[in-house]
Amino acid sequence: MSAEIVALGEPLIEFNQTRGDDRRAYLQGFGGDTSNMAIAAARLGAHAGYITRIGDDAFGRMFLSLWKDERVDTGGVVVDRAAPTGVYFVTHGEQGHAFSYLRTGSAASRLSPAELPAEVIRNARVLHVSAISQAISASACDAVFAAMTMARDAGTKVSYDTNLRLSLWPLARAGATILASLGCCDWCLPSQDDARELFASNDRDVLIARCHAAGAPVVVLKCGREGCAVSNGKRTEMLRGHAVADVDATGAGDCFDGAYATRIVAGDDPFSAARYANAAAALATTGFGAVAPLPRDADVRALLATASA
16 A cells, blocks of 8 residues: 655654753654654554655664654665765753754755655655755755656645755745745645744734745644644634643644644545644644654544543
8 A cells, every 4th residue: 555645855863952950961762854744644544654865874774663663654765875864963942942963965865856756656645845855955955846746747735844944055045945845835834933034024914825925725834832824825714722731842843744634635624634733733742852752643632622622
């Protein structure tokens, strides 16, 4: 059976600073926005797959084991014997969490259009990509655009997260690439912070309108603790966030993306899918790391039931 939701991008081994007395202590985990998305979708019941390159190293083997355990199809994964698997560190302070990366020259940065697994993309119902994958190298950026074109030609829906990382590329280049990508997707999932940077506005209606103007039919603006705003171009709805015992927001947006795609594939409309994803993302903040706290479907439904009681 082919994966119905396929993500493309870079996986990263994560070292997340714990909040105990020893600020030098880090918890090893797994990250990479699109890998997180695929795992979130799989945990929530979707048949998910991943397209990437990993190093022929201990970290790459750890990812293969993780994806196997999480039931993420690895038919689109290539082991690169000439480049390493990337790594990042998460530190926590008064301004929230901050990221430090060791990813230059990673295996995933060597993604290229020529090596894309065409059948994996064409047989999927959703392809998920993000701006981070476009930022890590010119060839990876080309691969993302080629994958989106391949998906659209095959009738596969394209999910796009703007995931703006200005440490990877300048705003002007990021903005031009993201605007072009918005015209290639079926729905986009920008964070409110990303959209503010891209469109120089604090007005949510303006941010949503700019995404629609760039070509995105459906816009889901992720607003952190405040929830999310959903628009299909005719109707906009603000969905409130959930009060949870949050400790680490790493990967919450990726969880949202995976949950949203899972519910769209299940037949939900954009508003119902976003309501579910909103609850899933809240639960993803209740533990440390990008992957460990990703919820199961029963957890999400329990939170939704509590919220509606």
